[in-house]
Amino acid sequence: MASLFTRPRAAARRRTASPLLYLGYGMLAVLVLTAIIAPIFLDHAATTLTSTANSGPTHAHPMGTDSLGRDMLARVLVATRETMLAAVFSTAIAAVLGIGLGIAAWLAARRVREVILRLIEFWVSYPTLLVAIIVAAILGRGLAPAVFAIGLANAGGFARLTANLAAGISTREFVVTARLMGVPSGRIATRHIVPNMAEPQLILIAQAFAGALVELSGLSFIGLGAQSPSFDWGALLNEGASKIYTNPILIVGPSIALVFASLAALFVGDGLAAAANPRTNLRRARMLHHSGTELAPLTPDTLLSVDHLTVRHDDSGRELVSDVSLSIRRGEVLGIVGESGSGKSVTASVVSKLLAEGLTATAARAELSGADLLGRVSGRELARRVAMVYQDPGTALNPALTLGNQLSDVLSRALGSTRRAARQNLLERFRDVLLTDPEGRMRQYPHQLSGGMKQRAMIASAMSTRAELLVADEPTTALDVTVQREVLTLIKRMNATMGTSVLFISHDLGVVRALCDRVLVMRDGRIVEAIDDVAHMTPEGVVHPYTRQLLEATPIVTMPGRDIEGAAR
Numbered sequence: 362m363a364s365l366f367t368r369p370r371a372a373a374r375r376r377t378a379s380p381l382l383y384l385g386y387g388m389l390a391v392l393v394l395t396a397i398i399a400p401i402f403l404d405h406a407a408t409t410l411t412s413t414a415n416s417g418p419t420h421a422h423p424m425g426t427d428s429l430g431r432d433m434l435a436r437v438l439v440a441t442r443e444t445m446l447a448a449v450f451s452t453a454i455a456a457v458l459g460i461g462l463g464i465a466a467w468l469a470a471r472r473v474r475e476v477i478l479r480l481i482e483f484w485v486s487y488p489t490l491l492v493a494i495i496v497a498a499i500l501g502r503g504l505a506p507a508v509f510a511i512g513l514a515n516a517g518g519f520a521r522l523t524a525n526l527a528a529g530i531s532t533r534e535f536v537v538t539a540r541l542m543g544v545p546s547g548r549i550a551t552r553h554i555v556p557n558m559a560e561p562q563l564i565l566i567a568q569a570f571a572g573a574l575v576e577l578s579g580l581s582f583i584g585l586g587a588q589s590p591s592f593d594w595g596a597l598l599n600e601g602a603s604k605i606y607t608n609p610i611l612i613v614g615p616s617i618a619l620v621f622a623s624l625a626a627l628f629v630g631d632g633l634a635a636a637a638n639p640r641t642n643l644r645r646a647r648m649l650h651h652s653g654t655e656l657a658p659l660t661p662d663t664l665l666s667v668d669h670l671t672v673r674h675d676d677s678g679r680e681l682v683s684d685v686s687l688s689i690r691r692g693e694v695l696g697i698v699g700e701s702g703s704g705k706s707v708t709a710s711v712v713s714k715l716l717a718e719g720l721t722a723t724a725a726r727a728e729l730s731g732a733d734l735l736g737r738v739s740g741r742e743l744a745r746r747v748a749m750v751y752q753d754p755g756t757a758l759n760p761a762l763t764l765g766n767q768l769s770d771v772l773s774r775a776l777g778s779t780r781r782a783a784r785q786n787l788l789e790r791f792r793d794v795l796l797t798d799p800e801g802r803m804r805q806y807p808h809q810l811s812g813g814m815k816q817r818a819m820i821a822s823a824m825s826t827r828a829e830l831l832v833a834d835e836p837t838t839a840l841d842v843t844v845q846r847e848v849l850t851l852i853k854r855m856n857a858t859m860g861t862s863v864l865f866i867s868h869d870l871g872v873v874r875a876l877c878d879r880v881l882v883m884r885d886g887r888i889v890e891a892i893d894d895v896a897h898m899t900p901e902g903v904v905h906p907y908t909r910q911l912l913e914a915t916p917i918v919t920m921p922g923r924d925i926e927g928a929a930r
């Protein structure tokens with residue numbers, strides 16, 4: 362078991378680390394090594410006065426010498442330590458202060474929170490450099506006040522980001538549940554809220570670090586930062602700028618160093634943020650043919666034929682679906698049952714061409730009404746052929762749009778009809794699925810409808826494209842028994858009146874028995890039994906012990922005479 366779980370995770374980490382992250386690490390390593398080594402070996406050359414003042418590039422001084430004859434290359438390399446340390450400290454001050462304040466705003470009582478939020482808004486409304494200059498001018502000259510001033514100036518950005526993210530995350534179900542279970546606020550903040558901000562915070566830290574390098578140089582440039590005899594890249598730029606017309610090489614070194622360090626920070630920040638999100642950088646789903654298998658010709662009434670389908674998880678190489686074959690005739694309702702994780706949804710995702718990233722499907726054939734599902738099928742063609750109804754209609758609907766807007770938009774794109782015609786079509790389908798006040802529903806947002814109503818709306822949307830195949834992935838699991846029955850009735854009606862074939866996925870054999878013509882039983886990614894006479898299946902009549910177990914364990918939904926067919930009439 363351990364190897365099954367540890368290997369894929371290590372592989373995922375390896376794969377999600379982008380080449381830019383490695384480049385950033387490499388650049389950062391160069392900077393760190395320079396910061397450690399240069400002051401040890403080059404301090405003498407960087408600080409000793411010589412008679413060759415204001416020299417241009419020579420063999421002995423590739424970046425020239427300053428007005429006191431000190432080697433400019435050595436000075437740039439030695440300044441790496443002071444500049445990097447200053448940038449690290451100011452970024453740390455900004456991140457700790459800002460994230461702390463953002464979390465404090467979220468933990469505080471409502472009124473205090475409002476005050477903190479207004480304060481943060483005021484803070485970020487001024488440019489960072491301006492705030493840093495004002496603070497540094499108040500604190501006095503020197504690198505330490507400059508570091509603190511820049512940290513303080515950048516903290517506002519962290520505070521705003523943290524407060525905004527915390528406001529969103531704190532309403533999510535897992536936070537609400539933790540609160541109900543009595544988890545203290547501080548622990549909710551550290552365990553549930555902060556880890557969910559990792560990606561944007563890492564990007565902001567990288568940006569703040571890159572910004573701090575430039576801001577520190579800016580403060581040194583105007584004489585507020587590093588004071589002689591200490592020097593950072595900004596101070597060197599300041600010195601070089603005064604000789605820009607007579608000896609321009611002097612500003613090249615500190616400028617290159619600044620750009621190099623900023624890029625290193627951005628590459629590392631972006632790369633770490635991407636790696637912190639397991640969904641980024643996944644390889645696109647692949648659907649491939651495998652050859653060498655003899656295939657029987659399809660009969661004219663075959664709508665869908667999937668032969669020898671295998672789906673693998675790219676990282677672990679694990680087979681999620683193994684050698685599955687299925688077919689659906691026109692007008693037929695095929696059920697797939699199986700316990701959780703048996704591969705039902707992954708199989709359905711191949712049929713609807715919605716295979717998840719990081720998975721590879723291979724099949725000898727996957728054809729839907731003549732269209733090769735393993736090849737290119739345009740979105741519009743696919744929408745005309747396949748409609749989907751999901752387990753949780755709430756996640757399939759956009760909470761920011763009214764039902765009318767989002768469903769008619771999809772419909773007009775799928776059918777190429779005008780928006781007006783699409784709305785009219787949808788309105789009629791809303792009536793077909795017996796949604797009360799269909800005009801009013803068109804203007805409502807998803808959260809204003811019950812789960813059953815949302816599922817009816819999804820079925821209406823599926824009906825409106827007159828798709829040849831409806832893929833219904835556990836469409837009744839999230840609904841109560843009465844609504845379940847209504848939804849099953851609607852699907853059966855769609856099948857009976859429009860001739861739509863249905864691939865119906867469920868873990869409930871009782872529900873499947875009430876609706877389907879044939880059933881496939883899946884276990885561990887394989888089809889272990891195919892039942893053709895669904896209405897009369899009994900524990901004694903099935904072959905596979907797992908099907909028998911399922912049948913014995915499932916309370917059969919009583920629909921006398923499969924009365925959902927009656928309802929369809």
Ligand SMILES: Nc1ncnc2c1ncn2[C@@H]1O[C@H](COP(=O)(O)OP(=O)(O)OP(=O)(O)O)[C@@H](O)[C@H]1O
Pocket residue numbers: 674681699700701702703704705706707708717718719720868
């Ligand atoms: N995107 C993915 N990446 C990696 N593994 C996945 C992915 N999607 C599904 N799986 C794995 O594939 C297997 C089959 O999952 P699938 O969702 O098809 O199960 P299911 O039979 O539909 O289960 P349920 O009834 O719980 O929805 C599971 O082991 C699951 O962990």
